[in-house]
Amino acid sequence: MIELSQTEIEHIQHEMTLYEDPGAATIEALKIVQEHRGWVSDEAMEAAAKVVGVTPTQMEAVATFYNLIFRQPVGRHVIMLCDSISCYLVGYEQVRDHLKTTLGIDFGGTTEDGRFTLLPICCLGDCDRGPAMRVGEVYHDQLTPERVDAILAEYP
Amino acid sequence: MEQTKVLTQRIRDDRAPVWIDDYINEGGYEALNKALSDYGPTEVGPLIKEAGLRGRGGAGFPTGVKWSFMPRFEDRPDERPKHVYLVVNADEMEPGTFKDRMIMEGDPHQLIEGMIIAAYAIGADMAYVFIRGEYVECQKNLQRAIDEAHAKGYLGDDILGSGFNLKIYLHMSAGRYICGEESALLSALEGRRAVPRHKPPFPAASGLFGQPTTVNNVETICNVPHIVKNGVEWYKSLGHNKDGGTKIFGASGHVAKPGLAEFGLGVKLGDVLEHFGGIRNGRKLKGLLPGGGSTPFLTPEHLDTPMDYDGVGAAGSRLGTATMIVFDDQTPIVGVLKNLEHFYAQESCGWCTPCRDGLPWVEKMLIGLEEGRGQPGDIELLDLHVKLLGPGKTFCAHAPGAMGPLEAGLKYYRDELSALIPDDATTLSLTQAANANPL
Numbered sequence: 188m189i190e191l192s193q194t195e196i197e198h199i200q201h202e203m204t205l206y207e208d209p210g211a212a213t214i215e216a217l218k219i220v221q222e223h224r225g226w227v228s229d230e231a232m233e234a235a236a237k238v239v240g241v242t243p244t245q246m247e248a249v250a251t252f253y254n255l256i257f258r259q260p261v262g263r264h265v266i267m268l269c270d271s272i273s274c275y276l277v278g279y280e281q282v283r284d285h286l287k288t289t290l291g292i293d294f295g296g297t298t299e300d301g302r303f304t305l306l307p308i309c310c311l312g313d314c315d316r317g318p319a320m321r322v323g324e325v326y327h328d329q330l331t332p333e334r335v336d337a338i339l340a341e342y343p
Numbered sequence: 344m345e346q347t348k349v350l351t352q353r354i355r356d357d358r359a360p361v362w363i364d365d366y367i368n369e370g371g372y373e374a375l376n377k378a379l380s381d382y383g384p385t386e387v388g389p390l391i392k393e394a395g396l397r398g399r400g401g402a403g404f405p406t407g408v409k410w411s412f413m414p415r416f417e418d419r420p421d422e423r424p425k426h427v428y429l430v431v432n433a434d435e436m437e438p439g440t441f442k443d444r445m446i447m448e449g450d451p452h453q454l455i456e457g458m459i460i461a462a463y464a465i466g467a468d469m470a471y472v473f474i475r476g477e478y479v480e481c482q483k484n485l486q487r488a489i490d491e492a493h494a495k496g497y498l499g500d501d502i503l504g505s506g507f508n509l510k511i512y513l514h515m516s517a518g519r520y521i522c523g524e525e526s527a528l529l530s531a532l533e534g535r536r537a538v539p540r541h542k543p544p545f546p547a548a549s550g551l552f553g554q555p556t557t558v559n560n561v562e563t564i565c566n567v568p569h570i571v572k573n574g575v576e577w578y579k580s581l582g583h584n585k586d587g588g589t590k591i592f593g594a595s596g597h598v599a600k601p602g603l604a605e606f607g608l609g610v611k612l613g614d615v616l617e618h619f620g621g622i623r624n625g626r627k628l629k630g631l632l633p634g635g636g637s638t639p640f641l642t643p644e645h646l647d648t649p650m651d652y653d654g655v656g657a658a659g660s661r662l663g664t665a666t667m668i669v670f671d672d673q674t675p676i677v678g679v680l681k682n683l684e685h686f687y688a689q690e691s692c693g694w695c696t697p698c699r700d701g702l703p704w705v706e707k708m709l710i711g712l713e714e715g716r717g718q719p720g721d722i723e724l725l726d727l728h729v730k731l732l733g734p735g736k737t738f739c740a741h742a743p744g745a746m747g748p749l750e751a752g753l754k755y756y757r758d759e760l761s762a763l764i765p766d767d768a769t770t771l772s773l774t775q776a777a778n779a780n781p782l
Binding site: 210 | 425426435436437438439440441443444475476477478479512514515516517518519520531532533534535536537551552554593594595596597601602603632636666668670674678679682683685686689690692
């Protein structure tokens with residue numbers, strides 16, 4: 188069993204004060220742990236459950252439900268490529284194939300050097316500038332294979 | 344076609360956020376002052392009801408009516424629960440929808456002012472904005488707007504000396520389309536899996552943490568200050584038909600100039616399309632989803648449709664979020680349907696069987712058709728799914744929403760879909776078909 192850092196614990200405890208039921212901070216707790224560790228391991232999840240005051244099972248049920256919680260290690264940069272209808276109509280498939288070939292991974296995969304993880308994501312709300320993707324928290328849009336190459340180079 | 348800019352009147356061309364000084368200089372927070380000084384807490388709701396404001400998140404339920412379901416405690420303060428909640432649904436995940444993001448990024452105070460007035464009207468003392476996890480910029484801008492409003496006395500205790508108290512918190516979601524369903528959103532806000540709840544009880548009776556709660560969309564709430572400030576008659580005059588007010592329209596896909604624009608409700612579909620430059624590359628319109636991924640297709644024969652709740656309804660679809668997804672005559676319909684049904688299959692919460700198992704089956708059949716592995720009877724089997732996953736057959740509106748475009752696709756593009764079944768294809772048993780079309 189590992190312990191969370193003091194920063195993580197304080198951040199989670201602050202979130203718990205924002206809700207009538209402190210257990211509502213379950214999702215926030217997972218996000219906080221992920222922010223500090225990159226992903227949510229079994230051990231970190233159990234430690235977070237202890238802070239929030241829910242069982243590890245309750246926390247696991249939540250962790251596996253939401254798209255943005257990673258239960259496996261991910262690369263330094265997580266690419267989330269929008270695969271919804273607006274982007275599909277303006278070249279999603281071409282960008283997807285280019286990303287998969289360039290990175291040598293399929294959706295869900297991480298490059299061997301640990302640099303990138305590639306994931307599909309629902310409509311990013313960038314529909315008038317598709318195809319769109321996020322790298323980390325940054326949006327990139329109006330993608331073409333050439334633009335993708337230039338963007339990837341920005342992320343060492 | 345000239346825009347009628349009400350909600351977007353302050354949005355800068357470069358979308359740079361409007362902070363509090365500029366917001367106030369441009370008429371901001373006048374509505375809040377007016378609401379608190381001229382109206383009692385129970386008098387704002389009837390005003391919104393009279394204005395005819397309907398929900399802008401997709402369902403179109405009359406906002407004033409929704410507010411009227413909230414229990415009142417003015418005459419029985421002893422019975423007041425620990426909290427009464429206003430929750431703003433900013434979980435903008437409907438495919439092709441990008442309007443709330445513009446408001447929250449570009450004019451965050453408009454939402455905050457609307458929330459304060461709405462909370463006053465329903466007697467709420469706590470409010471949350473439930474924001475999809477990817478909208479980090481919205482979170483930053485809204486948090487700064489909240490802090491600015493606090494500093495000016497618009498938020499917190501005894502707002503502008505009225506005795507009314509309100510706190511606003513932001514909740515960043517961890518992602519799932521079903522969170523946009525209002526009862527699922529409440530489950531998510533309570534830190535649980537976003538599984539929809541049985542109704543009744545409706546949120547007004549038992550919502551967040553079992554307390555009285557109203558859930559409204561971002562754009563809906565942003566209409567409130569304008570109605571309070573300018574009056575019901577003014578608001579009604581903005582629309583072309585029965586529905587009052589304006590709507591933020593959007594277009595993505597194969598239009599020449601994709602983007603967002605604000606028009607009075609009831610504007611003609613053809614005029615909206617023209618505003619967005621028509622179909623790009625000199626091609627022709629094949630069809631469009633008028634308001635997000637779950638609204639049934641409209642076709643070139645519908646260009647005279649008035650874009651309001653009843654008008655789009657009469658054309659066999661729904662206004663939805665009014666952000667339309669447009670495709671040209673070179674687009675195979677099977678690909679469009681496959682993409683949409685993949686989304687719904689993936690985003691099913693898994694709670695009820697027809698949705699959890701039916702949607703992947705539909706997706707499998709569409710993939711089979713696209714890849715030339717269609718079987719005689721596939722079209723009829725898709726028809727059957729439209730019935731079996733339709734309204735009343737599932738726990739919430741997710742699967743019926745997914746069936747909307749499929750049903751319209753089978754109606755308008757039936758020959759094109761049937762032609763995908765190879766002439767020499769033989770009928771397989773259901774088990775054989777499942778094995779032949781693995782996902």
